[in-house]
Amino acid sequence: MVAWLLRQIDDDLAWAQEASRRKAGGEAMLEGVHWQWINPDNDTAAPLLPDTEEFVGAWDENGVSLRSVERWETENVPDWSDGLPQFALYHVDEVPVAVGGHIVRHDPARVIRDLRARRRTVERCMDLRRYAAPGMALFADSVLRDFADAYAERPGYLPEWEPRDN
Numbered sequence: 715m716v717a718w719l720l721r722q723i724d725d726d727l728a729w730a731q732e733a734s735r736r737k738a739g740g741e742a743m744l745e746g747v748h749w750q751w752i753n754p755d756n757d758t759a760a761p762l763l764p765d766t767e768e769f770v771g772a773w774d775e776n777g778v779s780l781r782s783v784e785r786w787e788t789e790n791v792p793d794w795s796d797g798l799p800q801f802a803l804y805h806v807d808e809v810p811v812a813v814g815g816h817i818v819r820h821d822p823a824r825v826i827r828d829l830r831a832r833r834r835t836v837e838r839c840m841d842l843r844r845y846a847a848p849g850m851a852l853f854a855d856s857v858l859r860d861f862a863d864a865y866a867e868r869p870g871y872l873p874e875w876e877p878r879d880n
Contacts, residue, residue, distance in 0.1 A: 715862055715875050716840060722865040723833050730825040736786045736800040746823030747782035747800060751814055754779050754805070762815045769807075770814035777807040780817065832861060 734743040751760040751770050760771045760778045771778035785797035809817075835857065842854035859877045866876075 715872070716836065716858060718870050719836060719858065719862045719865070720833065722862075722868060723829050723836070727826060727829045727833075730822040730829065733802075733822045734782075734800075734826075736782075736798070741786070743782075743784055743823075744826075746826040747784050747821060748823045749780055749802060749818045749821040750783050751809075751818065752779045752781055762811055762818075764811045764815065767811055770809045770811055777805050778809065779804055780806070780809075780814075836861065 730746055731742050731744065734745075734747045735741065751762070752758065753760045753771060753776075755776055761767075762770060779801060780803040782800040782802075785799050787797045839854035839857050843851045846854070856877065859875055862871065862875045863877050865871060
């Protein structure tokens, strides 16, 4: 189970790092990028107003863009510029506010931090299983099962790995 779980974590980590490249084959931001919704008319952050708007940028007839906060230097940008962001979605007209909020709260930078923490926790659980008292080993096993359960829809997941009530 642990080897399978670590492969799932590594696979997700690779995807989050790939999403942190400005272009295919280009340099990746290893710590990940932070997404933001932008009003393309004035290059400002589009507000997420769940209580007043149904869609991100609903007030703007030109839609919104989803792009990175981080910027990359490029040969096509003047020296005085701070570079170009990565565009995940160059132009969209209607993104439900709840979906738009979820996307920016789960950007590659956060996912990378979460996956690295998850991997460290798996390694600590393995140490507990090897060296700790039986009660701590049971606790470690339950944490590993909980983590594996997050990937239950993926090939290779076995029903006997389902979380148990201890």
